[in-house]
Amino acid sequence: MKISINRLKDYIPFDHSSEEIAHLLTASGLEVEGMTTYESIKGSLKGVVVGEVVSCEPHPNADKLSLTEVDIGEEIVPIVCGAPNVAKGQKVPVATVGTSLYTNDGKPFEIKKAKIRGEVSQGMICAEDELGLGSSHEGILVLETDLPNGSPVVKLFDINTTDVLEIGLTPNRADAASHLGVARDLKALLGKVLVLPDVSDFKVDHEERTISVSVADSGDCPRYAGLTISGLKIGPSPKWLQDYLKALDLDPINNVVDVTNFILHDLGQPLHAFDADKIKGEEIQVKKLPSGTKFITLEGKERKLTGEELMICDREEGLCMAGVLGGLDSGVSETTSSIFLESACFGADIIRKGAQHHGIKTDASFRFERGTDPNMPVFALKRAAMLIKELAGGVISSGITDLYPEPVADFQVPVKFRHIDRLIGKAIDSREIKKILESLDIQVSSETAEGFVALVKPYRVDVTREADIIEEILRIYGFEAIPLEENYQSDFLAEHPEKDLNKLQYRVSEMLAGMGYSEIITNSLTKSSYSEKSSFLDSREDVVILNKLSEDLGVLRQSLLFTGLEVLAHNINRRQKDLKFFEFGSVYSRKKEGYREMKMLSLFMTGNSRHENWIEAVRPVGFSDLYAIVEALLTKLNIPQTELDVVEEAPYAFGLVLKAEQQEFGRIGLLEGALSKMVEVKQEVYFAELNWNVLAKLARSREKFQEISKFPEVRRDLSLVIDEAVSFDQLRQLSFKAGGKLLKRINVFDVYRGDKVEKGKKAYTLSFYLQDDQQTLTDKVIDKTMNKLMAMFENNTGALIRK
Incomplete structure (x- = not known):
């Protein structure tokens, strides 16, 4: 490079x-x-000076030569000249003795003192082509300058x-x-300040030629931006641009294509210019074409597509192999007067596969294959459009189309100071570490005495681990600044399995879909009236949109509840009343410390638990149905035993607060009827909202296995009468406390409320499963354990044991 x-x-x-x-x-x-x-100009005209012809006489021994005397500052030298236009009084470029000039093919020739037809010549008065300033050889170049004789002629030219x-x-x-x-x-x-190109003056002249854009798969094309420029004139680029490209061994083509190449090498953002008049239907489609489709690339070669290449198409055909090479007929030509300028971020994998299959290597594919900055396309597009308008004329005839559905977030990399010191081999002051990282546009957040979290921009695709951050610190701090010890050793960070949050979400989604749930995706924008009319939400925490499309889409949602209820209402109004939905989505709120975003998982159940059938009676869904799903989800994520607290506050008529490892991760229960009716849902709805960020953190990626016990399991049942206020979860926790390692599981298989027990009481029948992994349980051990359980219930809950 x-x-x-x-x-x-x-x-x-x-x-x-x-x-x-x-x-x-x-x-x-x-x-x-x-x-x-x-x-x-090869040689940069070194040794070429301004001279003044002080005399000019015909050569005594040649009809077409002149004998001149030229003042070159320090002396007047004789020069034999063959140009027909040489004359006394002219200011001319003079290549002095010892100067090297270069032919068109780059070969040097040295100016020497010589005798030409018997007359001494000490230099050469040069023509335009002899200096490399042009192609004319009709006569010497006459200078218009006030520079003193002997001045370097390079001052007169843009070299x-x-x-x-x-x-x-x-x-x-x-x-x-x-x-x-x-x-x-x-x-x-x-330790300098970076000066970026200024695009603040970018403006759209009018929007009379907008070309619509659609992207079939945002995974293949995370971001696609473009605009049109009309009324331009294709021609050669100015000298500065041509020089820039030639310095990089690139051939200038024209003022539009040269700008796209300039931006590619300057900002690292590949661009492509399409002839807008050749885009059929005024529409760009980013998609794959069927296998076997024939496509002629820019070099005139016909290629047969595999169906896996990402293509830029119009309504009828492919125009360009995205990120690799343009098509033969859609590019900029001498007759082009309007262009559609593309600036995109393509997936590295799909570009790499397409380029390798067809054996194409371009400057664009080189960059896309390795990963480009998803935040650069619009900046580069503005910069390029301003340059094209400056160099080729025309007007910017559309606004910027920018499809960026899922902005790429900064990488968050936890770093420990002790790991930095250990791997580098020298303790570096934390202030120096922070200074180095910030100079690399890596922000330091959540700093403690032990470490910090590094926020890495998406363009640094190679900095995603703690070791990568440490490498960044070391290479700027300087390898030579680390003292060498007498004893050497190598060290490394132990690898720990990382949680793939996408795979984790997919596993849960797959499980829920298998249990009869349908996934929904709702709009993050919602009505402000929901938070204003709901006691469990604070309207002061709404994140309000500045450029509202409507009041119905005026704020970012604080909960997944209401957008999910809207989906329920839509289906119920179409006579689909037995519904089970789940949604992964973000919720937003405004706090004193700033804005907060959390990813949540919501579950909705309403209607009957199953469709009508002849085997068993239909029953409406209940709390236990939804709780069973949550328990299955926790089992899938290998999250340890859950703690429960009763909740009887909005938005629930009754429900539970769910905790694990002393962290609240969600709430579950029956929704208040008034809230459901606010969205015109008139049937009971059971709703769970779980904090996915917390669940993902608690999830254990590796399942634990153990050998099945050789010894039999024993079941004992117990009936007890307890207060209505006592929950099964309280009994469960007391049971495991009293039963110790022998108690494997507990189940409630009968609940009674009625006239056979006192008012305010309920009867539970529980089953306890006991097992010893080392030996067969004896009646004595079983009775001792059951007595402990009964005593625990009587002393802690006032239970009446039915013996």
């Missing part, structure tokens, strides 16, 4: 030599494998010279595949 030193200075002003910059980058992990110098670094980019450093990416590292290494 080639990087221009001059362009780096636009981002990070510095006075260091190119060699010093190369050393810094290499030491930090961006190995500079070589360095060359690019000159827009671009820059050192170019050749960086051997490792596969993990996709973020550094641009001038901006390298400048970010220099920012940290030099």
Whole structure:
């Protein structure tokens, strides 16, 4: 990868030599494998000075030659010149003796003192093509300048010279595949401020040509942005842009294509320009085409698609192999007057597969295969549109279409200070660590004496683990700053299985679907009236949308309850009354410390527990049906025994607070009728709202196994009369406390309330399952355990035991 030193200075002003910059980058992990110098004019006209012709006479021995004397500042030299337009008094470029000029194919020739037809010549008065300033050779170049004789002629011309670094980019450093990416590292290494291009003046001239966009799968294309530019004129790029591309060994093409290449190498964001007049139906579709579809790519080769390539299409056909190569007929040509400019973030896997299958390697695929910055497309699009408008004219004729349904969040990486010290081999001050990370745009949050959480921007696809953060600290701090000890040893962070939250969610979704639940996905925007009319929500905590589409979509939801009830109402109104739904979704609130977002799992049950059949009678769903689902979910996640508290407050008529490891993770119960009716649901609804963030944290990824006991299980039943206020959960906890390791499980199989027990009392019949893993239980041991259980119930709940 080639990087221009001059362009780096636009981002990070510095006075260091190119060699010093190369050393810094290499030491930090961006190995500079070589360095060359690019000159827009070979030799940069070194040794060519301004001269003034003080005399001009015909050559005595040749009809087509002139004998001149030229003032080059310190002396007047004789020069034999063959140009027909040379004359006394002219200011001319003079290549002095010892100067090297270059032919069109780059070969040098040295100006020497010579005798031409018997006359001494000490230099050469140059034509335009001899200097590399153009192609004309009709005569010498006459200068219009007030510069003193002998002044370097380079002052009169726009000659671009820059050192170019050749960086051997490792596969993990996709973020550094641009001038901006390298400048970010220099920012940290030099302690400088990064100067980004200014796009604040971007504006849409009108919206008379909007091309609609649709994306079939956001997994393949997380973000797609674009706009149209109309009335432009295709032509050569200005010299500065051509020089930029030539320095990177790229051939200039035209003012539009050159801008897209400039942005790719400058910001690391590939762009593609389509001829807007060739987009059929004024529509862009990002999708896969059927296997066997034929597509002709830009180099004129017909390719047969496998059906796995991501394609950019219009309503009729494919226009471009996304992120890899454009189509032959849809690109910019000399006749193009309007373009659709694409700036996207494509999935690395699908681009890699398509490029490898067809054997295509482009600058765009190189970057997409490794992962591009999902937050860059719109910035790059604005920058490119402003440049194209400046260089090719025209107007920006549409607003920016930006499809970004699931913004990529910063990576959150927990880091321990002791691990930093251990792996680096030197204790680095926490303030220095924070300074280094912030210079790399890695924010430090939740800092304690033990460590912190690093927030890493999505463009750093290689920094996702604690070891990666430590590597970032070390490469900026400097490997050479770590003292070498006499005894060496290698060390590493032990690998711990990471929870894949997506897989965890999929497992739960699969289980719920298998138990008859249907998944719903509802809008995060909802009515403010829900929180205003509900006692369990605080309307002051609503996150209000500034640019509301309507009052019905005016705030972000604080709970999944009401959007789920709306789905229930929609189905019930269509005579679908037996419903079981679940939803994974985020809820939002505004607190004193700022905004808070939590991911929740909601469960809804209403109507009958099953459809009518001839085997058993139909019954309505009850609390135990929903609680059984929650218990199955906790078992699936390997979450330990749950603690329960009764809740009789909004939004529940009655219900339970669920806890595990002393953390509340949800509530479950029968909804208040008034709340259901607020959304026009007139039948009973059982609802559970579980904090998925807490559940995912508590979940144990590895199941525990043990050998089945060789010894038999024993069951004993017990009937007792207790107060209505005593819950089964209280009895369960007391049972395991008294029964110890012998008690494996407990079940209630009969509950009685009626005239045969006192008012305010209820009768429970419980079954206890006892087992010893080491030996067969004797009657003596069983009776002793049951006596402990009865005594515990009598003393702690006032139970009356039926013996």
